[in-house]
Structure formats: structure tokens, C-alpha cells
Amino acid sequence: MEQYLETTKEVYKRAAETPDVGLCCTTTPIWAFPGLDIPKRMQQMNYGCGSTVHPRDLVNNPKILYVGVGGGMELLQFAYFSRQKDGVIGVDVVDEMLAASALNFKEAENLNDWFKSEFVSLRSGDALNLPVEDGSIDVAAQNCLFNIFHEEDLKKALKEMYRVLKPHGRLVLSDPVCENEMPDNLKEDPKLRALCLSGALPLKHYIDMITEVGFGTVEIRAKRPYRILDTDHYDTEKPIHIDSVEVCAIKDPMPEDGPCVFTGRTAIYTGKEEYFDDHAGHVLMYNQPLSVCDKTAGNLEKLNREYIYVSDSTFFYDGGGCC
Template structure:
């Protein structure tokens, strides 16, 4: 167990250092797995917040309502959170949690620059969210859960913070079939944000085991990072927390 915990800490530290460097402009992720500026015509879009780190557009499928409280996991420089703000309106609020302190600082700067005063960003670990139980209506995330070492714990935390009947909409990277491990390693080297991707069917089973209902894959697109045989895909899925504990 100690060895496993140490490995998780090493992964998290690597992720933190990498995304801190990206936030400071010291390196490029090389991801850009969705069409460039996919949100660019959407209210709330800020070019300064778009660092090309996403693999989908989860807010497009979130059906956000005025007054809702939204939590963005791995909020980065604030792109998805800021897209969510106009949809929840002044009576709603958007919280962002990110492991990298430089990303949190950048997101805060971006929100202040456009006077989004109902958007709040803080440093935190998705496996131990600094969020109260049953306080969130909607959880969104964009190309982040694949980077989390303990995905089972992450989805348990999502269930904990969601209100009964609350929902999540998550875009993530998964593997499909039996991809060549060598190609996966090369893809990770070319675009580090694909690291830790789980197999698609196992990923969906994990969500079901976490107690979520009404799972629906709303978008699925094969990715080509090295070539068409990468065995990687972008998946956007939504599901609900049970209305009451069974």
C-alpha cells in the first residue's frame, strides 16, 4: 500500500509541475485534441484561458440552468468555467479546482479581467476535493480524469459533492481495443495529457460501479496523435447521481 501511495504522489507531482510550467508559458502541452478554438463563438470564451488542453467541449452538453452551482475539475486557466458562467447567470456560481497553483492563479487573473465575480478557483486534489457534501448541481471536466491515479476515488468524490439527482458531464481520453503499448508511449510523449487513459469499457463500468445512473456517451471521436492506430479516443459522457441513497 505504501508503495502504491508513493507512486500516486509521484504521478501527481509530475502532473502539477508540468501544468504549472504550461501556465507560466514555459512549455506547451502539445495536446489540442479538439478543433482549435472550439468554444470561440460561445459567450464567455476568453482566448487567454484557452491553452489547448481540452479533448472535448463538455459545457455544450451540460444543459446548464440559471442559478445552478457548477464544479469544474481540473479547471486549468478557466476556459470551461468561464463558458459556464453566462449559462448559470448571476444567481449561479462556478467553482474550479486544479492541482497546479500556477493554473489557479492564471484562472483567477482571467476571471478578474472580465469581471466574472461569481467564479471561484482554488487549488485542490480531485481525489480529495475541498468541497462540501451534496453542494454541487453539475460537475464538468475536460481532459483531466485520465491524469488522476485513482479514478475510482475520483468518481467517489464526484458522487459525494453532487446533490442527489445532480449530474456530471466529462470529456476524457480513453483507449479502445488493444492498442500497441509502444504507440501509446509515443502518444504520451507527443501529448502528455493522454497519460493514464483507461480502456473505454472499463471506464464506463467504473462509472456504473460508482452508483451513477442514466449514463450516456454524447460524443465519441477517435484521436490521431501519432497515427490512426494510436488506439486513443475522446469520449464525452454524462450521468446522474442517484436521487437518493439506496
């Protein structure tokens, strides 16, 4: 196993044995669902940079896979929407983390009348070779794990997620991204990779890697400031700003003209007619906002800039789009 993966296992082995509250700084508030009480230790072991739990993904009692279990908090939240035996599968390469989350689920049973530990199936396994059958999962998720991987391993991890998802299944990710050039000395530091910092990719490159695997639709649901690698504490000549993003990649067929990537852009038609039809499947009603993917936004800007306003990317998208 590569050195950086060994270092990662050691970091999270220690974090399983003794909760490390400052290890990651989740930028999304913890969802508060009726009747859900999350054990304190689970919250302390919430080693992520955002949230992968979105209620609109979790309809009709879905089968869910979560890779990199942490203290089990997001698995518990997923189980809230899939109250069936083995409805949620949690995979982790660190045995100590699996053991710690199993204990946390026992406490969760005492706090929540509806929850049973059997709702969650904990499995020892590797993100690069998932112990899960092809096409068996409705929603797959990972939080601040894939950022650790070097790019070749990241491609393997994404392909594995694509493999296990059903058609139109959803891969929900939360990872750090960085538009600054990451110095090689930081990029190759196994400890900084384990801490989900120096492996941060530019957002476009991150999205390109997702679509190259085959995901036909990608949604950027949130983008927030996350960390700064400053010159006093890190070996860098200038500060490096890192954001966290929450992304949903959908296993839709790939359109002939390329993937639909939603980065929170909106189009509004203000012409004299009742509506505008671009004859490519998109109808804009007068003065009614329509969320559009980047591809459609670019095409609309070319067609009629005078009567069609197209916003810049807000990096917030919550459905209801053009595709």
C-alpha cells in the same frame, strides 16, 4: 505523492506560466454564445480533449464545479449560465494555474459587460479530496484530467464527484479512450500520463468504473478520433488509436436491472399495429424513432427482430431517450 502526479503538476505548472497551445487538441469547436467574448489567452490555455459545456445541463441557475481549471475558459462558459456569486467553483492542485486563470478572468471582465470575477470561486484542492460540501453541486465537470489517474485514484476521483453532487446532479466528463492494448512501458510513463495519452482506458471499462460508483444513467454524447501513438515517435510495435469521448453521468437511483447507458442506439417499430409495447415501460409508435439505452436495445432485439429495427451504437446521444 506518486511520481506520475508530481510530473503532472510540473507539466501544468509550465503550461500555466507559458501557454502551450499544442498540449491538448480540443476536438469540439468552442461554443459561441451571444454576448460571450473569450480572451485569447484563455483559448490558448484550453487544455482539454472535448467540451463539458452543454446548455441543456445548465438550466435554473445551477451550482457548478469544475476540476482542473486550465486557463478558465470552460469556467467562464459555465458562469454564462450561472451569473451569481460563487456560482462556479474551480478546483486545481497547481497554484500557478489558479493564478493564471484569475488573471484571465480579469481580462474577461473587460471584454464582457455581464461577467464578474466573483461569479467564479477558485480553490486550491485535489480531485481525490475535493474542498466541496456533500450534495451541494448541480453540475460537476472535468476535461482531460481523470485520464491521468491510475485506476485506484480514478475510483477515488469519481467517488468524490458523486459525493458532492445533489440527487439527479450531472457529472460531465471529456476524456481520451482507447480500444487498443496500451503497452505497460507507455502506461507507466509519467510524462505520457500527464499528457492524457497513455492512461486511456477502453470505453466499456471507463463506463463500468462510472456506474460502479453509483451513477444510474450514463450518456455518451460524442466520440471522435483524437490522437495516434505511432511507431516512429512512441515505443510501440503497432499504432495505437485514441478517441476522445464526451460523457454525462447522472446521479439517478440505480435501476434493479442495472444502469441505463446510452451509446446512441435507436429503435424503430415497423409492424402492422399502431404501436409496440414491450410491457417493460417502453412503447414504440409505428415508424417513430426512439432513442434507447443499450439495456433496452438488447431486450428489444430479443423480443421481435422482424418488426423492430435497432441500430448499432453511434456514440452520439442528446436526450429524449427511453428511460
